[in-house]
Amino acid sequence: MQDQSSPHQSPGRRLPVLEWVHGYQKSWIKPDVVAGVTAAAVVLPKAMAYATVAGLPVQVGLYTALVPMVIYALFGTSRPLSVSTTATLAILTATALGQVAPGGGAAQLAVATATLTLLVGVFLVLAALLRLGFVANFISEPVLTGFKGGIAIVIVLDQLPKLIGLHMVKSSFFHNVYALVTGLPHASVATVVVGVVTVVVLVALEHFYPKSPAPLIAVACGIAAVSILGLPKYGVGIVGHIPTGLPSIVMPQFSLVEALWPAAAGIALMSFTETIASGRAFAQSGESVPLPNRELMATGLGNAAGALLGSMPSGGGTTQTAVNRLVGAHSQLAELVTAAVTLGTMLLLAPLIGLMPHATLAAVVIVYSIGLFKPADFRAILAVRRMEFLWALVALAGVVLLGTLNGILIAILVSLVALAHQVSDPPVYVLRRKRGTNVFRPVSDQHPDDEEFPGLLLLRPEGRIFFVNASNIGHKITPLVEQTRPTVVALDMRAVFDLEYTALKMLTEAEERCRKVGIAVWLVGLSPDVFAVVENAPLGKALGHRRMFLNLEQAVTAWHALREEQAVEEASGGVQR
Structure with a gap:
């Protein structure tokens, strides 16, 4: 109303x-x-x-x-x-x-x-x-x-x-x-x-x-x-x-x-x-x-x-x-x-x-x-x-x-x-898939059997990403990448409702650095507004539609296809991607 x-x-x-x-x-x-x-x-x-x-x-x-x-x-x-x-x-x-x-x-x-x-x-x-x-x-x-x-x-x-009928001169609390x-x-x-x-x-x-x-x-x-x-x-x-x-x-x-x-x-x-x-x-x-x-x-x-x-x-x-x-x-x-x-x-x-x-x-x-x-x-x-x-x-x-x-x-x-504290320090979750389903959820000791994909790092940032918190998000993602050394980092953006220019620029620069060391960056689940921002920026041109997916299931399917393609190339003596 x-x-x-x-x-x-x-x-x-x-x-x-x-x-x-x-x-x-x-x-x-x-x-x-x-x-x-x-x-x-x-x-x-x-x-x-x-x-x-x-x-x-x-x-x-x-x-x-x-x-x-x-x-x-x-x-x-x-x-x-x-x-x-x-x-x-x-x-x-x-x-x-x-x-x-x-x-x-x-x-x-x-x-x-x-x-x-x-x-x-x-x-x-x-x-x-x-x-x-x-x-x-x-x-x-x-x-x-x-x-x-x-x-x-x-x-x-x-x-x-x-x-109690007491008259006193009032001042500070302790007085x-x-x-x-x-x-x-x-x-x-x-x-x-x-x-x-x-x-x-x-x-x-x-x-x-x-x-x-x-x-x-x-x-x-x-x-x-x-x-x-x-x-x-x-x-x-x-x-x-x-x-x-x-x-x-x-x-x-x-x-x-x-x-x-x-x-x-x-x-x-x-x-x-x-x-x-x-x-x-x-x-x-x-x-x-x-x-x-x-x-x-x-x-x-x-x-x-x-x-x-x-x-x-x-x-x-x-x-x-x-x-x-x-x-x-x-x-x-x-x-x-x-x-x-x-x-x-x-x-x-x-x-x-x-x-x-x-x-x-x-x-x-x-x-x-x-x-x-x-x-x-x-x-x-x-x-x-x-x-x-x-x-x-x-x-x-x-x-x-x-x-x-x-x-x-x-x-x-x-x-x-x-x-300011809340928006400056948003969470970034590492995701795994519940076996036998298409449910992806954060890594937890309560679910030790969840399925992971070696070489594929699934991450989910949450909230608005802008100049205040973009650097903190980067500081959280960098050690995860260094620990797992993946060939693909897929960012699940379903919980991101806005991507501000400064944050977009930092993401573009991060994608370029990853590409130079052989790590591909994929974007998943972009909202219409965020997709429009990415598509009109250099990042959209660098990724192309082949590296942007509607959901995590599509991203995992693409990952399996990429692994099969790499296996075929290795078997035939081809050049690795």
Whole structure:
């Protein structure tokens, strides 16, 4: 399915809201409403908690669960995706704001947040216009696993002081660990009790009642405890005053653009990566897969519009999307219901939310951020590829030791280095034939009886052959030729989908050197594109069609014919080839 609409397509294809409204079924209304309300019970506490992770007032989390959610419902292509903010985006936002508004007041933070969020939206919209949806694939899965694991460690370490009522000056990772350990004797006992009880409630509900709105129940318990027990008099900090009503318009400050754009680019990348991953993960059979470039546009517009109304950077969240889908969401109407509940909360429940303990919010953040660190994923990577496991560890260490924004750069760099390593060192297999068949497979100790052909060296390179790896392929082939001393080297090119000019030139020169020492080079199984390249080059003229074959069976048959011809010439005293 193509990502972009053609001029002949219906308006519904251009504007997703018209598409899902046009195909809406009455039987979906009740499950969509139930899903939207249930998702709100998860989204709102988490959004407020993540706002505190970013160093922002809790109401910013409410704003982020309102405007971006509505915009996505109108322009997004995933039916169940629930959009607000995430742990990853929150910690990245905290790092970015810390650079331009360290210790800033509410007004300064609001302006910096609006500027950052608008920049994130602009980057996403530009990426959509430039059709850069494929960029999400630039971070490999092992590296993304390591990156999220590092984010989990950073967030948990950031929230632990709030969980135990400890005030400390934050700096590097090791400084924070030392300050936390040495500050434990000064922790607030009452705050620790609130935090631990909240964690127990969340974990128990997630384990025994996984479909329950665990964050909402935990937050309600915290607010009730403050009201009934008077926890502030025991030293338990609470959120405090939250303004009731709609958010005020906040204008960005363009003088901050130069300082914030690198962070905004990284946040935009992670926002899109998480959004497209969540949308794809929960698409059901029969639904269209989320379209990357349209997802870029939807999240970009959501961030740009939300920036003017005080929201922080947003994107699709896995947990809330899972709840939305599991409860029964059929369409984007569920997201509009979630946004409506958010609006009602802003207008009516703000004073009640102000009674929420900081330790309760910290517990919510910790419980759901720990899920970003998945040892099973690391073990699965290690079981398959040790090198990619090391890449995951490098990404994790980069985030923890060098900071989250630098961690993004390290994650991308590690992914690109990993890609470069893979393409620069493609495998070259020596082939033999399974006896009694026409199956050719790499030499293996598991198949010692496979048939080989003395004097004929069958080799299979794999992947694109170009200037980066051509020399390495040559270095692998040369010792094989020297060891076996064949009269014919047949290269099985079925797994080669491209042969670049520099590599073609090196292959031409290698063929000429082999010919001078009496070794013939044959090419087998060329794809139409590669065949066209070879035929139009000097190599094609040097080989001729007699030394290019459709498959290995033809090459072996030709080899046997050549051996018989040589035997006849030797028997008759003729000159050897």
